Amino acid sequence: MCDCKSNIEARLVVRAKEMHPEALGHEVKLTGYAFILGETVQLKGAMPFEFRAEFPLKQGGLKRKVEKTSMMFTFCPFCGVKYDAPAETESNWVMHILGPDDVIDQPDEITALRQANQHNLAFARLMANDPSPNDPYCVAVAEVR
Numbered sequence: 001m002c003d004c005k006s007n008i009e010a011r012l013v014v015r016a017k018e019m020h021p022e023a024l025g026h027e028v029k030l031t032g033y034a035f036i037l038g039e040t041v042q043l044k045g046a047m048p049f050e051f052r053a054e055f056p057l058k059q060g061g062l063k064r065k066v067e068k069t070s071m072m073f074t075f076c077p078f079c080g081v082k083y084d085a086p087a088e089t090e091s092n093w094v095m096h097i098l099g100p101d102d103v104i105d106q107p108d109e110i111t112a113l114r115q116a117n118q119h120n121l122a123f124a125r126l127m128a129n130d131p132s133p134n135d136p137y138c139v140a141v142a143e144v145r
């Protein structure tokens with residue numbers, strides 16, 4: 001695994017000090033990274049994205065929802081080194097989103113649980129910010145198919 005993240009952060013701190021010499025305590029943190037559990041815990045680059053759709057309401061009409069999630073890079077976006085690939089094994093694990101009944105294949109139980117948790121967290125935040133009794137039930141679970 002490469003050390004691009006720490007190298008780039010160190011270089012950006014130097015640059016930040018050049019740009020703002022009057023400031024104190026310069027720090028830089030690249031935020032497009034996530035800890036991924038596999039055979040070992042790895043810090044991998046990730047691209048955040050938003051899933052947007054119009055969901056039907058029970059009383060008719062539609063309600064626009066936005067779900068924020070991210071996809072992991074397979075290779076370091078800076079040096080091109082491949083992140084350690086998970087073991088190539090058959091997996092029956094899926095993330096099942098109840099309500100819309102979406103079933104998404106997952107490589108293993110941990111990934112399925114993490115994906116379901118990420119989905120549920122995004123859904124919970126959406127409900128907290130914009131609750132409606134007509135919101136579709138949209139909770140995800142990790143299951144074996």
Ligand SMILES: [Zn+2]
Nearest residue numbers: 002004076079
């Ligand atoms: Zn790299």
